[in-house]
Amino acid sequence: MxxxxxxxxxxxxxxxxxxxxxxxxxxxxxxxxxxxxxxxxxxxxxxxxxxxxxxxxxxxxxxxxxxxxxxxxxxxxxxxxxxxxxxxxxxxxxxxxxxxxxxxxxxxxxxxxxxxxxxxxxxxxxxxxxxxxxxxxxxxxxxSAVFCFVPEISLAFHAAVRDGNDGLVDALLTRFFHPLVALRERVPGYAVALIKAAVRRRGLDVGGVRPPLVDPTPEHLDELDRITEAGLAVCAEAGAPR
The missing domain is CATH 3.20.20.70 (Aldolase class I)
Incomplete structure (x- = not known):
C-alpha cells in the first residue's frame, strides 16, 4: 500500500x-x-x-x-x-x-x-x-485609485497632463498627490485602506478592510480630509468643475 x-x-x-x-x-x-x-x-x-x-x-x-x-x-x-x-x-x-x-x-x-x-x-x-x-x-x-473617491481631482489632473498644463500638474502633485502618498506610506496596507475610507467619507458606504489590513486611525482620517479639501481647492482655483 x-x-x-x-x-x-x-x-x-x-x-x-x-x-x-x-x-x-x-x-x-x-x-x-x-x-x-x-x-x-x-x-x-x-x-x-x-x-x-x-x-x-x-x-x-x-x-x-x-x-x-x-x-x-x-x-x-x-x-x-x-x-x-x-x-x-x-x-x-x-x-x-x-x-x-x-x-x-x-x-x-x-x-x-x-x-x-x-x-x-x-x-x-x-x-x-x-x-x-x-x-x-x-x-x-x-x-487612478483617486478616481474612486475624488474623480474631480483625477479628471483635472488627467486633463492638465493631456493639455500640457504643467502648473496645474505641479500644484496637484504638491498639494494633493504627494501628501496622499506620504500618508499612505505610514502604515502597510494603507494603499487599500485609505481609498476605502475616502470613499466612505464622500458618502458611499463600502465598509472597512479585512484583516490583516487595518482601517485608518481617526487622526489619519482627519488628515485625509484635509488633503482631499486641498486638492479640491486647487481644482477650484484652476476653474476645474467640482
Missing part, C-alpha cells in the same frame, strides 16, 4: 484544481469583457515559467488579457516580448516601477510586434505621482 506522502500531483489529465485557468473560464461565462492577469501567488518562477503561465491561462479562455507586471511576475524584455506575441495578450500593467527595466521591455515588445497595437499601463499605487516619468518612456496610460 502506498504511503500517504506518495500521492501523485494532479497532471493535465486529472481533475483541475481551482486556479487562474478555472477563474478565467468562470469570468468568461459571467460576461466579462477581459481579464487582468495577476502574478502567481507566492511562488517565484523562472522567465520560461511565467511565459508558460500566461500561455496556459490564454488557452483556457478567449477573453483578451492584460498581464500585471508586479511582485514575483517580473517579465524582462525577452519574456515580455514572448508574452506580447500571444494573440490574446493586449497589454502590460506595470506595478514594479523600475523605469530602466520597463523602458527596455517597452522597446522589446514594440520591436517584436512591429507596429501592432499594444497597451502599456502605469499601475503603481497613486500612479499620478509617476505619470511624467512614465510618459517619458512612452507609457501614457495609467490607472
Amino acid at each position: 502506498p504511503s500517504s506522502d506518495s500521492r501523485t500531483p494532479a497532471g493535465p489529465d486529472t481533475q483541475e484544481r481551482p486556479g487562474a485557468r478555472q477563474f478565467a473560464r468562470a469570468a468568461r461565462e459571467a460576461g466579462a469583457d477581459g481579464l487582468l492577469l495577476l502574478p502567481p501567488y507566492l511562488v517565484r518562477t523562472p522567465a520560461a515559467g511565467l511565459v508558460a503561465y500566461v500561455e496556459a491561462v490564454s488557452a483556457a479562455t478567449d477573453l483578451p488579457l492584460i498581464v500585471y507586471r508586479r511582485d514575483n511576475a517580473r517579465f524582462g524584455p525577452a519574456s515580455a516580448a514572448a508574452v506580447a506575441r500571444m494573440p490574446q495578450v493586449t497589454g502590460f500593467k506595470d506595478g514594479i516601477g523600475d523605469l530602466d527595466l520597463l523602458s527596455r521591455v517597452v522597446a522589446a515588445v514594440r520591436g517584436a510586434l512591429d507596429g501592432e497595437p499594444f497597451q502599456f499601463f502605469n499601475g503603481l499605487p497613486t500612479a499620478e505621482t509617476t505619470v511624467p516619468a512614465y510618459r517619458g518612456i512612452g507609457v501614457e496610460l495609467y490607472s
Whole structure:
C-alpha cells in the first residue's frame, strides 16, 4: 500500500484544481469583457515559467488579457516580448516601477510586434505621482485609485497632463498627490485602506478592510480630509468643475 506522502500531483489529465485557468473560464461565462492577469501567488518562477503561465491561462479562455507586471511576475524584455506575441495578450500593467527595466521591455515588445497595437499601463499605487516619468518612456496610460473617491481631482489632473498644463500638474502633485502618498506610506496596507475610507467619507458606504489590513486611525482620517479639501481647492482655483 502506498504511503500517504506518495500521492501523485494532479497532471493535465486529472481533475483541475481551482486556479487562474478555472477563474478565467468562470469570468468568461459571467460576461466579462477581459481579464487582468495577476502574478502567481507566492511562488517565484523562472522567465520560461511565467511565459508558460500566461500561455496556459490564454488557452483556457478567449477573453483578451492584460498581464500585471508586479511582485514575483517580473517579465524582462525577452519574456515580455514572448508574452506580447500571444494573440490574446493586449497589454502590460506595470506595478514594479523600475523605469530602466520597463523602458527596455517597452522597446522589446514594440520591436517584436512591429507596429501592432499594444497597451502599456502605469499601475503603481497613486500612479499620478509617476505619470511624467512614465510618459517619458512612452507609457501614457495609467490607472487612478483617486478616481474612486475624488474623480474631480483625477479628471483635472488627467486633463492638465493631456493639455500640457504643467502648473496645474505641479500644484496637484504638491498639494494633493504627494501628501496622499506620504500618508499612505505610514502604515502597510494603507494603499487599500485609505481609498476605502475616502470613499466612505464622500458618502458611499463600502465598509472597512479585512484583516490583516487595518482601517485608518481617526487622526489619519482627519488628515485625509484635509488633503482631499486641498486638492479640491486647487481644482477650484484652476476653474476645474467640482
